[in-house]
Each structure stands twice: as C-alpha cells, then as structure tokens.
Amino acid sequence: MPDSTPSSARTPRVRFAPSPTGYLHVGSARTFIFNWLFARHTHGTMVLRLDDTDVERNTEASVQSIFEGLRWLGLDWDEEYKQSERLALHRQAAESLFAKGLAYRDFTPAHAGDDNQSSAAQGAWLSNPGMREMSRAESDRRAAAGEPFALRYRVPRGEGRTLQFVDGVYGAQFKLADEIEDFALLRSDGMPTYHLASCADDAGLRITHIIRGQDHLTNTFKHCLIFEGLGVEPPQFAHLPLLVAPDGAKLSKRRHGPVVSVTTYRDAGFLSQAFVNFLCLLGWSPKDDREFMTLDELTDAFTLEGVNRANAVVNFTEEDPFDPKAVWLNAEHIRATPVEELAPRLAPFFEQAGFHPAPEKLLAVTPLIRERIKLLRDAFSAADFFFLDQLPPYDPAELIPQKSDAALARRVLSRALEVLPTVPFNHDALEQALRAAASELGLKAGQAFQPIRVAVCGRKNAPPLFATMAVLGRVTCLERIEQALSSLESFS
RNA sequence: GGCGCUAUCGUCUAGGGGUUAGGACGUGAGAUUCUCAAUCUCAAAACCCGGGUUCGAUUCCCGGUAGCGCUACCA
CATH class of the missing domain: 1.10.8 (Helicase, Ruva Protein; domain 3)
Known part of the structure; x- marks a missing residue:
C-alpha cells in the first residue's frame, strides 16, 4: 500500500498539529500560517490534526480556544483529524516495529532515575540497563505476567551509521545513530508517545511536507528512524526558526503570559490580516522591500527559500505588550x-x-x-x-489658544454662534463660513479654530473640524459652543 | 555534560569576495496642515571575536564566544 512516488513529487499535503494544552499561542499561529501559505501557494492540501495524546494535559477548553484562535486568523483547512481517534493506527505501527525487532519492551519503572542530567553526562542514557538485550522469551513472559513496560525503539548501535535528511530551511543534516537514545514509542499505559503517534499519522495521512518549529530539528532523526521502520518514505522536512522574547527565551505561556496568546491581539483590536502579515515577517522575507502585504500577496510570495534560520525576537515589553512593528502594520491595514x-x-x-x-x-x-x-x-x-450626550467640563486653558486670552476665545465663539444657525451643515459650507468669520475677526485659521474645536470636541486634538461638525450636526454644535462660552464667562 | 542550530543597526530583515552595507519599525530634527493623525525630508544607528584562504573579507574555511534547541513513558 505504501506509495512509491517520492513525497517531493506528490501534490503537497501539509499539516498543522497543535496539542491542546492551552490557548493558541503566537508561535503556533505562525507555524499554522506558514503551513497554510505553503499549501495555498502550491495548491496543496491543508490538514488540521489535534495532537491530543497527552491525556494528562489536554483539555476541551483548550481545543475550543485553539479553534477560536484559528477561526479568527481567517485561514481555513481542508481536512481535520483528532489523534486520539487514531489510536488503533498507532498501536498497529508499534506492533509492526516490535514484530520487526525494531522495538523492545522496557520494564524499567517510569521515572526510575530522575537525575537524567547526571546520568546523561555519563553517557548512560542510551538505554536502560538489561532491557535492550533481554531475550524475546523473557520479555514475552514478563509481559504475559502483566508487568508494565514501555516500548522503545531499538536504535542501531555500534554500526557507525549516520542518519541524514535534507531540511528545506536548514539544509543537509547529519547525526550518528549512536548518539540517539532508545526513545519511547509507547508509554507503560499503552498510549503512544508524540514521536510514534506523529509519525504514524503523518504516514497514514500521507503528509508530504512537515513544516514545524525548529525545536523539532534534532527530533527529526528519530522520526526518520520510525518512518524507515514503518517502511514508508519520510516526508520532506522544513523547520522554522523560533519566536523568542526580548530576553532570548523561547516564547512561553508560562513565562510571558497573555502576550503570547493570539486572543490578546484580537481583543486589543488587531485586524487578523495585519497580525498574519506581522507574523510572516518574523523569520521570513519576500526578499524585496515589501512589508505591508495582503494575504494574496503573501500566498503568492511565500516559499521555503525565503525562510530565515535565526530565531526572531518579538519585541514586547511589560508596558507595551505589542511589537511596534505589529502596531504599525495594523494601522496600515486599518487605513487600507x-x-x-x-x-x-x-x-x-x-x-x-x-x-x-x-x-x-x-x-x-x-x-x-x-x-x-x-x-x-x-x-x-x-x-x-x-x-457622549454631555461633554465633560471644559478646561478654559484649552479653549484659549496659546499667546491669547479669554476675551479672544469668547469673541470667536460668539461669532460662531451668530454664523452657524444659517450655514448648511456640510464640510464645504462650514469651511467657507468659519474661515470668513476668522478673517473678519482678524485671526489666523489655527487661532480661530481652536476654541471651536475644543468647544465641539472637548479637546485640542481631534479629527478635522468641518467634517466633524457636519457629523455632529447643528444642534449639538450650537449647544456645545454655548456651554463653552458660558464656561468662559467668569474667566479673564 | 553531550549533540545540534544560529550570529548584519535597539527590533524585523536585504545583501554578499571590492557596496557610501540597502529597506522597514521605533527614535530625534524639520516641512506641510485648522489641531491631531497621515504625508514628505533629513539625522543618529549594524556586519560577535580571533585566526586562516585571498591582491582584497562583513561575505568562504577553522576555532572561540554567546544565544537557542534537543538530550522525558511532554509535545
């Protein structure tokens, strides 16, 4: 049944495989986006797979929150799977590896030696003593007796074998098999580990390109071993540089809090297309000078060759949780x-x-x-x-322009009160009338308009005056100017 | 500790054996405008260090350093 067509030659099938252990975080969102762009760019298929084999940590709330985040991004997917529903496939894969002698039972109690730091230093971590070498007969007997065991991959040892793959971003990668520990495939409760479930599913779902975080770069050798053991050609791999905090640490929910959650961006009023645009620029470049890009432009421009190799800093601080560039891009998208x-x-x-x-x-x-x-x-x-029905009380100091006095402000406002009742309330007519009023009073536009602007808007900085007044309407404007005027009565 | 990955302005990045090392955000100054915003102009700001290779390295090679990752019966 395995397809002999090389993965590089088939219609691309990529997957995003989050594990539902919390909200969708920006790093995961970026991985999803890059996968999506790759799929759409190549007219391939986007698969969403929930990697929920860690029963301890998975929650339904987290599943919902991930969907919520993905929906907000506005990017779709073509197929959807749940890893927990594919257990049979994983067990079958484990069976097959065991049957071929590529895996063995490890009866060492879990967490027996928790000081794996020091044991690793001594090079004793490759396998648990006595387990790899145990005869099949004894292994079967102990298993039959109900003794719990983990299933481990029997990594080739002493052959000096070099494992290799070509990463779409990092290039050719090599590693001595002797440096890889006998990693677990099944836990002692019979549940598959990430490595097994992931590879079995990637093979089963006929994934052609695995695009994921660089934190899996070294794990990939293990995955190659599993694919080999399963008798399938491994997919193409491409690893993405990680998103890190200003202190260099990998972005984490624990250390950095809500700033790493995509819902934080949504709730603050990011446009999803701006957020996507921003994330794309972290670790990827179109190689020209474009920064502001629409989804279509991104899709068109996206290639793995444009992906960078160094980690990218998301430049946030405690005072300001959002990278200034993200904010700028958002403003650009808002204007567009x-x-x-x-x-x-x-x-x-x-x-x-x-x-x-x-x-x-x-x-x-x-x-x-x-x-x-x-x-x-x-x-x-x-x-x-x-x-607002009622503006907060005026600050007389704001109603009075710089280098001027209350008397002048009063004159301006009074004149406005005389002129406004008969002016058509549209931009051009208002402009004409108020400019005329200003010159009659011998004032420059800037001087004359400030008292009116403050009267009407309640502050010095506001949108352009005439358009604003047109929207506010005659009644409100007159009312507010009167109020401003009276608040200046007793003021010299 | 072992193994791996990475290293260009504060940040995101382009570039690449000879360049005034380019752009963007942010910052500062100015222009423009009815204020603000926007826009425009200008400015400050970078090739981690040391060795090679070379007529010439920021670029190629080696070493160092630093950061990150992996080294779980987490993913």
Whole structure:
C-alpha cells in the first residue's frame, strides 16, 4: 500500500498539529500560517490534526480556544483529524516495529532515575540497563505476567551509521545513530508517545511536507528512524526558526503570559490580516522591500527559500505588550480597509465602552478616525465626543489658544454662534463660513479654530473640524459652543 | 555534560569576495496642515571575536564566544 512516488513529487499535503494544552499561542499561529501559505501557494492540501495524546494535559477548553484562535486568523483547512481517534493506527505501527525487532519492551519503572542530567553526562542514557538485550522469551513472559513496560525503539548501535535528511530551511543534516537514545514509542499505559503517534499519522495521512518549529530539528532523526521502520518514505522536512522574547527565551505561556496568546491581539483590536502579515515577517522575507502585504500577496510570495534560520525576537515589553512593528502594520491595514468594512469591526469596541452607535452614525464617524487609530480598541477614545450626550467640563486653558486670552476665545465663539444657525451643515459650507468669520475677526485659521474645536470636541486634538461638525450636526454644535462660552464667562 | 542550530543597526530583515552595507519599525530634527493623525525630508544607528584562504573579507574555511534547541513513558 505504501506509495512509491517520492513525497517531493506528490501534490503537497501539509499539516498543522497543535496539542491542546492551552490557548493558541503566537508561535503556533505562525507555524499554522506558514503551513497554510505553503499549501495555498502550491495548491496543496491543508490538514488540521489535534495532537491530543497527552491525556494528562489536554483539555476541551483548550481545543475550543485553539479553534477560536484559528477561526479568527481567517485561514481555513481542508481536512481535520483528532489523534486520539487514531489510536488503533498507532498501536498497529508499534506492533509492526516490535514484530520487526525494531522495538523492545522496557520494564524499567517510569521515572526510575530522575537525575537524567547526571546520568546523561555519563553517557548512560542510551538505554536502560538489561532491557535492550533481554531475550524475546523473557520479555514475552514478563509481559504475559502483566508487568508494565514501555516500548522503545531499538536504535542501531555500534554500526557507525549516520542518519541524514535534507531540511528545506536548514539544509543537509547529519547525526550518528549512536548518539540517539532508545526513545519511547509507547508509554507503560499503552498510549503512544508524540514521536510514534506523529509519525504514524503523518504516514497514514500521507503528509508530504512537515513544516514545524525548529525545536523539532534534532527530533527529526528519530522520526526518520520510525518512518524507515514503518517502511514508508519520510516526508520532506522544513523547520522554522523560533519566536523568542526580548530576553532570548523561547516564547512561553508560562513565562510571558497573555502576550503570547493570539486572543490578546484580537481583543486589543488587531485586524487578523495585519497580525498574519506581522507574523510572516518574523523569520521570513519576500526578499524585496515589501512589508505591508495582503494575504494574496503573501500566498503568492511565500516559499521555503525565503525562510530565515535565526530565531526572531518579538519585541514586547511589560508596558507595551505589542511589537511596534505589529502596531504599525495594523494601522496600515486599518487605513487600507474600506469604511463600510471597517465600521462594523469597530462596533464591538464601542459596545465595550457602553455605547451602541447606529450603523449610519458609525459609518459617518469611521472615516474621521480611520487614520488616527492604531488598534481598533483606540476607536472609542478617538471618537467619544460623537457619542457622549454631555461633554465633560471644559478646561478654559484649552479653549484659549496659546499667546491669547479669554476675551479672544469668547469673541470667536460668539461669532460662531451668530454664523452657524444659517450655514448648511456640510464640510464645504462650514469651511467657507468659519474661515470668513476668522478673517473678519482678524485671526489666523489655527487661532480661530481652536476654541471651536475644543468647544465641539472637548479637546485640542481631534479629527478635522468641518467634517466633524457636519457629523455632529447643528444642534449639538450650537449647544456645545454655548456651554463653552458660558464656561468662559467668569474667566479673564 | 553531550549533540545540534544560529550570529548584519535597539527590533524585523536585504545583501554578499571590492557596496557610501540597502529597506522597514521605533527614535530625534524639520516641512506641510485648522489641531491631531497621515504625508514628505533629513539625522543618529549594524556586519560577535580571533585566526586562516585571498591582491582584497562583513561575505568562504577553522576555532572561540554567546544565544537557542534537543538530550522525558511532554509535545
């Protein structure tokens, strides 16, 4: 049944195989993305496989949270499997290796020698004493007697054999078989280990390219041994440089907390396409000067040759959990998003602040803040005055322009009050009227507009004045200018 | 400890035997604008160290150092 066509010549089948032991973290997300891009670029198949053989640590909540993360990324997959449902296949693989004499039973109690650091230093870690050499008869007898055992791979020893494979990123890799320990295939409870289950499934699912984190680079020799024992041609391998924290340590849930969870990015208001764009730039380059890229452009440009070999730092700090480049890219993607598409994405963040803007109003406000926010969650603080019934009390110092006085601010506001009731409330008419008012008062635009802007928006920094007033409407504007004026009454 | 992988501005990266070592983010200065944002201009900022090979190495080779990974009946 094994297919004799080399994996490199078949239609690519790649897989993403997370183990559900927590939320989806950014490193896993990147691995998924690279696999997806490879699959789509080559018109291959994307397989999602939950590697849930670690019964102790797997949770259903984690499964849900991983799906949630993947769904948010907006990338799909073609086939889906659960490793725990494929136990029979794994056992069969173990059987087959045992039958061929490529594996043996190890009756050493689990965790017998926990000081494997020192025993490793003495070179005594290759196999447990007496187990590898045990006769089949004795092994069978002890097993039949119900004594628990782990199944280990019988790694070729004393032949000076060199194992090798060509990595799609790191190039040709070599290792002496004698340096590899007799790794476990089955635990003493009969459950397969990661190495066995993973290889058996990769073979069974006819995976052609394994694209995964570099932390598996050395493990790959073991996997080659398993594929060989199973009598199948190993897939192509490509290992990805790791994502690390600014201190150089591998990104981990434990040490770095929620900053490594993709939901943190989602909740802060990253656009998924920006997040994907950012992750792609860590450890991969299109080799030209492009940085801002759409999914289509990424798919088109992605190749394994573009993958870098050095670990990439995600540049976050305690004060700011997001890499500045990620934030910048997000701002770029926000600006590139059409208003009709962006407005509904903003809605949840207004709701979070306790406001439920009408869709039309949101649509009117969005273009005014689109250039001014870096994260979607900034939307409310950038646009609050559009939705507040009552502005917080004015700061007279803000109503009064620099090098000026309250009297001038009062004149400007009074004049505005005279002019505004009859002006059509659209951008051009407002501009014409207010500029005219400014020159009548002998003021420069900047000087004249500040009191009005502060009156209408409640602060000095805001979107362009005329468009803002047009959205706010005549009634609100007049009301606020009156209030501002009266707050200046007693002020000299 | 053993084995492996890696090393270009603060960060992400391009490059590659002879280059003013390129771009981006961030930072600083300026321009522009009704403020902010955006935009534009300019600036500071890097080839880990030591040996080779070579007319010439940041680039190729070796060694060192450092970081990371693997060395589990975790994945």
